[in-house]
Structure formats: C-alpha cells, structure tokens
Amino acid sequence: MMTAQPRSAAPLDDLTARLPNLAITTDDLSLYGTDVYYGAEHLPAALVRPWDETDVVKLVQAARELGFSLNMRGGGLSYSAGYLAKNDHSLLVDLSAMTEIIELNLTDRFVTVQPGVTWSALRDALRPHGMTTPFWGTFSGLHATIGGSVSQGAKFYGSASRGGSAESVLGLRVVTGRAEILTTGSASATGRASPFFRNYGPDLTGMFLGDCGAFGIKTAITLQLIPTAKEEAYASFSFDDPAAQMGAMAQIGAELLASECSGIDPFTARTRMASQGFLSDLKTIGQVVTEANSLTHGLRDAALIGLSGRRFANKIGYLMNTIVEGQDRHEANRKIKRVRQIAKDAGGRAVPASVPRVMRKIPFPPMNSLLTPSGKRMAWLHTVVPNSRGGEAFTRTEAVFTRMKDELKQHGIAHGYLLSTHGPTAVGVETLIRWPDAPLPLHLHFMSDAEQAALKRRDDNPAARAVLKRLSNEILADWKDLGGVHVQIGQKYPYFETRQPEVQTLLRQLKALHDPDGIMSPGNLFELRDDH
Structure with a gap:
C-alpha cells in the first residue's frame, strides 16, 4: 500500500480567497486518501464541497488558473482508484452536498437530479408517485450517488432486463475542464427545450457516461421514469454446476423475465445467511410487514422468510436468486413459471427464496460490512x-x-x-x-x-x-x-490500451477538447495504477 503524503497548505490560501463561499477543508484527509481497495500515493490538498453548478464552474476556473487538478467523489464506495489523487496538487471535489431533485415531471416521465442525490433518496421520493427509474441503484444505494454511478457505470437493481445506470439516462449537464457548461440530449435545443429525449442526432450524452470524470463534472442528470411494478414474484435455485447456472441466467436475461437475477457461491451464501442472526431476522420480518403493499402480503412474506430462514443454507450449492415484476399477479406468475422451467432444465433445484425477498424489502443495507466478520x-x-x-x-x-x-x-x-x-x-x-x-x-x-x-x-x-x-x-x-468489458473503470481496468488505434486517437482528441489542461480526474480511463 502506498503511503499518502500531505501537501503544503500555502497554495490553498489563494483558492480560499478566490472562492470564499465554497466549503474547503483539510480535515480528515486520510479518509479521502482511500477507496474500498486502494490507498493513494498522495493525499488531496483539500476537500472542496460545491453546493450548486455555479460553484462548480467557479471551482474549475480557479483550478485551471492556480494549477490544481480535480478528482470527483460521490458516495466513495468504488474500488478502482477513480477519485484518488495522483499528484500533490489535487482537490477532491465532494459532490454529496448537491442533493436537489431539480424537476419531477410525471407527465413526460423524467426526473432531473443533482449529482449528490443517492439512489435511496430518489427511490423514497418516487415511491409516493408509483414511479421508478428503469435502473434504480446498487447495494450501496444508501450512500452511492446518481452522479457517481453514471460517471463510473453501475449495475444491479433493474439490470437483468433494463440495463445499467447509463441506459436510464436521458440527458446531462456537464461542466468541462474549460469551465464550460454542456447540455446533452433534447434539452440542448434553443427555445422551449425539455430533457425528455436522449437521441436527437449523435448521442452526446453517452460520451460522458462511464467517463469516470475524465471529461467533466456532471451537475445535473435526467433519468427516465417508468411505473413501479404492482406485483412481484421470487425464486431461488441451487446449482451444482455454476457454468450451467450461467447459462440459465443468460436465458432469463435473453427473455427479459427478471428485474434482478444474481448468483453467489456456496460459501458466500452460507456466510450471508449465518450472519443475519435471530434478531436481524426479526427486524427483517418487521420491516417486510411495515413496507409491504398490504398487511396480508407483508405477513405472507414475513412468514416465508422466518420459516425458511437460514435452515437450507448448509444444503445449497451455487445459489441463483431471481426477482420478477408484473403489472398484475398473472404477469408475475407467468414470468416466474418460465424462470422455474429454465432453471430446472439447467439442473437447478428450487430452494426457499429467502434471499431475494430480503433483498427486495431492504435493497440498500448499511455499509458496515466492508470487512468480513473476522476482520479480513x-x-x-x-x-x-x-x-x-x-x-x-x-x-x-x-x-x-x-x-x-x-x-x-x-x-x-x-x-x-x-x-x-x-x-x-x-x-x-x-x-x-x-x-x-x-x-x-x-x-x-x-x-x-x-x-x-x-x-x-x-x-x-x-x-x-x-x-x-x-x-x-x-x-x-x-x-x-473473452472480450469482457467493465464498469467502474477508474485506473483499475484496462480501457485505453485495449482500444483500437483509431478509437485511441478519438479519445485523446476528446480529452484535449474537453480538458485541455488535463485537470479532470487525471489518469482515469487512460492509465492503470502500478498496483492494479
């Protein structure tokens, strides 16, 4: 692990004088010198917390003139060194204070948010309206921000049939390394513009999705809205052959049957079930009852979780967990019936669906388990x-x-x-x-x-x-x-060096166009850490 070195505070005086209304701190920088896996070679010179787009523009202008580079951070739960400082003159831009839901348009089916809104907060805001985004978050959604997710790329809730974070985005507002504001999608029109449509002409929105902050800072994200499902169904299966399980999961995805379809190995399954404990089971059951669409459904789900609990954990192989959605019970039952047939044909054995039930009722658990119970x-x-x-x-x-x-x-x-x-x-x-x-x-x-x-x-x-x-x-x-791709590229996954020469040339040109001084997330997309 590299040992982070602090930087002299003297140059910060100019920054503070130029941006007197911006929250700038050098407290607790050691926390911001690590992500979930990496420790940085350098601590950031300071943590800067903008409140709105105007603050971001002023910050980029000042950084260009004073020689600072900028690394953007949302919830901080990535593991690919995407927001860690690469030099001793880097400012960590904490976007978690930009938490406004700018516009909720139920008629045109979109919501526009600032980058610091978490997936959990957005889900809570949309629930009373019976709406959701097609992709609606990650396990870390209590802290993971929408800005961070669309910058890094994210997958899980909704991904089995509706794609990852990028597929839900209709448009963006981005402050580039030139301190210019770019609007993408239909909202970039003159006149009565609205962010209701992404692909009018070339897809300029896509250029900034998954860029890990290399091309600019997202200050507003517009996401598509769809109605929430009225019914759900759950199924879990044990597989002795994980390769066969992968085939079943592929078929379930190909037929667009599930909202979520995931698998875990036997040890992880046993550990997850064993770690819940009796009191945790009781809390889960209480939350299931409280959050269910009806008391009857809540009691039914609680009974199933409580009865099956962890008893089957020691008897399973690779565990496949599936959640399907429907606008009525008939649709949900039809889909889950087909899922069961696919799993059976691939050698899966049905087991109690406790894990997906708890997953759906508590989609965003606390992030206090980043270490194993034994401290690993x-x-x-x-x-x-x-x-x-x-x-x-x-x-x-x-x-x-x-x-x-x-x-x-x-x-x-x-x-x-x-x-x-x-x-x-x-x-x-x-x-x-x-x-x-x-x-x-x-x-x-x-x-x-x-x-x-x-x-x-x-x-x-x-x-x-x-x-x-x-x-x-x-x-x-x-x-x-195998032609595999990755999200959360940061400086962990090989991207630039695996692109064809013509694509590399285009990427360099885009970087030079949007970030001529190279101050935006230096290294992201284009370089790998030595200890990757």
Missing part, C-alpha cells in the same frame, strides 16, 4: 461478457484460482463469486476475494464505535497484496481474451 479485507474484480461466453468466463476464472491455490492458501486468500444478468445480451462474473490485511480508513468510516471496538484488527499485509496483483492480472488477461 475484501476485494472485487468483475467482467461482463456475452451470454454465450458466461460459462467459459466462470470456468477460466476458476482455473486461475486453481493454478494459484497453494500460493493463495499460504497467504490466507480465499474467494467467492457474485454472478449477474445484464439484459438480453450479457452476464457478469465478479470475484469476491478475502484476505487478512489492515483495514483502510474507509472501511472503518461506516462502522459504529461498538463495531470498531469488536473488530479483529489485522496487520498490514503487503505480501498478500502482491499475490493479489498477480492473481488479478491473470484473471484480467483471460477476461480480455
């Missing part, structure tokens, strides 16, 4: 591949772990999987790697004092991280051979 660190590595290559992606990934098993065991490194469905074309393989290592400040930030006091503290373990680096590089090489 966790790291994630993912790819998304075509449906036809899902089984091969899993098999080749597992083969890397098998080749390195003795060395991994020596360093206490274990692994599991999170498998996922991505609309009609793709499936995802994500490794969940656990190893003994010292916690980073971000891990502790989301834990209570009592949880921190009870935590088993591990020693710093650079030897294990060196093994993880080689492991990751081997897995990434196999995924590249």
Whole structure:
C-alpha cells in the first residue's frame, strides 16, 4: 500500500480567497486518501464541497488558473482508484452536498437530479408517485450517488432486463475542464427545450457516461421514469454446476423475465445467511410487514422468510436468486413459471427464496460490512461478457484460482463469486476475494464505535497484496481474451490500451477538447495504477 503524503497548505490560501463561499477543508484527509481497495500515493490538498453548478464552474476556473487538478467523489464506495489523487496538487471535489431533485415531471416521465442525490433518496421520493427509474441503484444505494454511478457505470437493481445506470439516462449537464457548461440530449435545443429525449442526432450524452470524470463534472442528470411494478414474484435455485447456472441466467436475461437475477457461491451464501442472526431476522420480518403493499402480503412474506430462514443454507450449492415484476399477479406468475422451467432444465433445484425477498424489502443495507466478520479485507474484480461466453468466463476464472491455490492458501486468500444478468445480451462474473490485511480508513468510516471496538484488527499485509496483483492480472488477461468489458473503470481496468488505434486517437482528441489542461480526474480511463 502506498503511503499518502500531505501537501503544503500555502497554495490553498489563494483558492480560499478566490472562492470564499465554497466549503474547503483539510480535515480528515486520510479518509479521502482511500477507496474500498486502494490507498493513494498522495493525499488531496483539500476537500472542496460545491453546493450548486455555479460553484462548480467557479471551482474549475480557479483550478485551471492556480494549477490544481480535480478528482470527483460521490458516495466513495468504488474500488478502482477513480477519485484518488495522483499528484500533490489535487482537490477532491465532494459532490454529496448537491442533493436537489431539480424537476419531477410525471407527465413526460423524467426526473432531473443533482449529482449528490443517492439512489435511496430518489427511490423514497418516487415511491409516493408509483414511479421508478428503469435502473434504480446498487447495494450501496444508501450512500452511492446518481452522479457517481453514471460517471463510473453501475449495475444491479433493474439490470437483468433494463440495463445499467447509463441506459436510464436521458440527458446531462456537464461542466468541462474549460469551465464550460454542456447540455446533452433534447434539452440542448434553443427555445422551449425539455430533457425528455436522449437521441436527437449523435448521442452526446453517452460520451460522458462511464467517463469516470475524465471529461467533466456532471451537475445535473435526467433519468427516465417508468411505473413501479404492482406485483412481484421470487425464486431461488441451487446449482451444482455454476457454468450451467450461467447459462440459465443468460436465458432469463435473453427473455427479459427478471428485474434482478444474481448468483453467489456456496460459501458466500452460507456466510450471508449465518450472519443475519435471530434478531436481524426479526427486524427483517418487521420491516417486510411495515413496507409491504398490504398487511396480508407483508405477513405472507414475513412468514416465508422466518420459516425458511437460514435452515437450507448448509444444503445449497451455487445459489441463483431471481426477482420478477408484473403489472398484475398473472404477469408475475407467468414470468416466474418460465424462470422455474429454465432453471430446472439447467439442473437447478428450487430452494426457499429467502434471499431475494430480503433483498427486495431492504435493497440498500448499511455499509458496515466492508470487512468480513473476522476482520479480513475484501476485494472485487468483475467482467461482463456475452451470454454465450458466461460459462467459459466462470470456468477460466476458476482455473486461475486453481493454478494459484497453494500460493493463495499460504497467504490466507480465499474467494467467492457474485454472478449477474445484464439484459438480453450479457452476464457478469465478479470475484469476491478475502484476505487478512489492515483495514483502510474507509472501511472503518461506516462502522459504529461498538463495531470498531469488536473488530479483529489485522496487520498490514503487503505480501498478500502482491499475490493479489498477480492473481488479478491473470484473471484480467483471460477476461480480455473473452472480450469482457467493465464498469467502474477508474485506473483499475484496462480501457485505453485495449482500444483500437483509431478509437485511441478519438479519445485523446476528446480529452484535449474537453480538458485541455488535463485537470479532470487525471489518469482515469487512460492509465492503470502500478498496483492494479
């Protein structure tokens, strides 16, 4: 792990004098020198918290003139070094204070938000209107912001049939590295413009989605709205053959049957169920009853969760969890019947659907479990591949772990999987790697004092991280051979160097056009960390 070095505060005097109304602080910078996996070589010179688009424009102007670079941060729960400082003159732009829902248009079916709005807050705001966005967040949605998600790329809730974060975006407002405001989509018209339509002419919105902040700072995001489902159905299946499970998940996605379809390995399934505990089960049951559309449905769901609970956890293989939606019970039942047939044909065995029920009732759990119960660190590595290559992606990934098993065991490194469905074309393989290592400040930030006091503290373990680096590089090489893609590119996943020469030229031209001084998220998209 690199040791972050603070920077002299003297140049900040000019910044503070120029931007007297902006919140600028140098407190607790060690927290902002880490993400979920990486520690930065340099601490940011300061944390800057704009309140609106005008603040952002003034900040970019000042940064250009004073020689600062800018790294943007939302909820801070990424793991690809996307917001970590690469130099000693970087300002961390914390967008979490920009939390306004600018416009909610139920007639034209869109909502425009500032970048600091979280997925949880948006879901709460839309619920009384019976509306949702097609993609509606990640597990970390209590803290994960919409601005961060569309900048990094995100997937999960809604992704099995409606795509990731980018597919829900209709338009953006972006402050570029020139301190210019660009509006994309139909809202960029003169006259009575409205952000109701994305693709009028070239898709300029797409240029800024997944850019990891390299082309500018998003100050407003417009998302499409659709009616929330009136009915839901749940199913879980145990598979002995994870490659066959990947085939079933691909078919479920291809037929657009599910809102969410995901899988976990046996150890992760057992750990998740065992960690809930009796009191947690009671809290879940109470929340299910409270949040259900009707008391009858709430009691039904609570009884199913309570009765099945964790009893089946030790009897399952790879677990596939599916949630389907319908505008009536008939549609939901039709879809779940087809899901059951696909799973059965692929060798799946039906088990109680406790996990997806809890997942839907509590979609955004607290982020106090970034470490394992025994205090081990966790790291994630993912790819998304075509449906036809899902089984091969899993098999080749597992083969890397098998080749390195003795060395991994020596360093206490274990692994599991999170498998996922991505609309009609793709499936995802994500490794969940656990190893003994010292916690980073971000891990502790989301834990209570009592949880921190009870935590088993591990020693710093650079030897294990060196093994993880080689492991990751081997897995990434196999995924590249399969044509795999990634979200949360940051400086972890190989993007620029894997593009065709003509595309590389275009990317350089776009960077020079939007960010001629190279101050926006230096390195993102274009470089990899040495310890990736």
